[in-house]
Amino acid sequence: MRGWPVTLTEGPVGLRPLRHRDAATWRELRVRNADWLRPWEPTNPETPLFRSGLGPYVSMVHTMRREARQGLALPWVVTHEDRFAGQLTIGAIVWGSARSAQIGYWVDKQVAGRGVIPTAVALAVDHCFFTVGLHRLEANIRPENAASRRVVEKLGFREEGIRRRHLHIDGAWRDHLCYALTVEDVPGGLRARWLAERKQAFPRRT
Numbered sequence: 001m002r003g004w005p006v007t008l009t010e011g012p013v014g015l016r017p018l019r020h021r022d023a024a025t026w027r028e029l030r031v032r033n034a035d036w037l038r039p040w041e042p043t044n045p046e047t048p049l050f051r052s053g054l055g056p057y058v059s060m061v062h063t064m065r066r067e068a069r070q071g072l073a074l075p076w077v078v079t080h081e082d083r084f085a086g087q088l089t090i091g092a093i094v095w096g097s098a099r100s101a102q103i104g105y106w107v108d109k110q111v112a113g114r115g116v117i118p119t120a121v122a123l124a125v126d127h128c129f130f131t132v133g134l135h136r137l138e139a140n141i142r143p144e145n146a147a148s149r150r151v152v153e154k155l156g157f158r159e160e161g162i163r164r165r166h167l168h169i170d171g172a173w174r175d176h177l178c179y180a181l182t183v184e185d186v187p188g189g190l191r192a193r194w195l196a197e198r199k200q201a202f203p204r205r206t
Contacts, residue, residue, distance in 0.1 A: 001071040003131035010191060013119040014079040015088060018064060022077060023057045025084045029108050036109045040145050043168045064089070071095065074128070078120045080111045088120050090128055090137070099135040101128065105151075115198065118151050122191040125155075129183040129190075136183075140166055140176040152179040155194055156186070 007016040030037075064075035072093050078086040086107035093101040103124065107117050121139075128134040140163060141148045153159075157179035165173035186193060 001068065001074075002133065003127060004068055004074055006127065006131075008123040008127060010119050010123055010195070012081045013116050013123070014082070015076040015120055015123055016079060017068075018061050018075050018077055018087075020058065020061060022084055023054045026057045027054060029084065029086075033106075033109050037106055039170050040142060040148065041106070041169060043170075067091070074124070074132070076120075076124065078105070078107060078116065080114070080116050084108075085111050085116060086120075088117075088124055090124060090134075093134070099133065101134055101137055103137055103139045105148075112147065118154055118194060119191075121151060121155060122194040125181060125186065125190045129186065134183075137181050139179045141179065142169065142174055143177050149177070149179075154197075155181075155190060157181050158185075 005017045007014065009015075064073055067073035068075060072091070074090040074093075076088045077084055078088050086105060088103070088105040090101045090103055103121065105117055105121065125137055128137060139148075139152050139157060141152065143149075143162075158181070160178045160180050163176045163178050166176040167174055181190070
């Protein structure tokens with residue numbers, strides 16, 4: 001796939017491909033953040049929240065690397081100050097006349113609220129639109145997940161309606177709100193727009 005593998009950075013925030021040697025760090029973060037993530041994480045036997053072994057991570061890496069080779073996903077680690085802070089995946093890529101994909105992400109509670117995920121999403125969106133060649137990106141979020149909704153709303157994703165019983169999460173089929181962007185929505189790039197808005201909201205003191 002054009003534009004993969006790749007590492008992207010903006011200040012202290014980065015996106016880089018998954019590595020096998022991240023396994024111990026991933027396990028520690030997933031276990032420590034289990035209660036934080038449980039209400040929002042899709043039920044997935046390949047990456048259970050509460051397993052302490054390294055097997056689920058190794059399986060996930062193999063699966064995601066295969067999908068990346070096939071042009072079906074872009075699986076990134078989110079880093080903050082060069083430390084593993086979460087994951088962001090562009091998945092369910094459809095080519096042909098659609099050229100669309102879905103965004104999923106999670107972040108360590110210890111760095112939440114610092115603009116890490118909005119910056120990571122902005123980097124990923126620009127790469128998908130202007131290098132990979134996708135046209136539309138969706139983020140499907142539970143209505144109750146206010147923090148995740150704030151991420152996409154701050155970035156200018158438009159809400160397109162409810163998807164009834166869209167994913168199995170925390171023991172039941174849950175409704176999700178669909179948010180989306182197309183390349184026409186960000187002609188100058190999402191990263192530049194996001195950074196300009198942050199600068200305006202939080203001007204640097206002199």
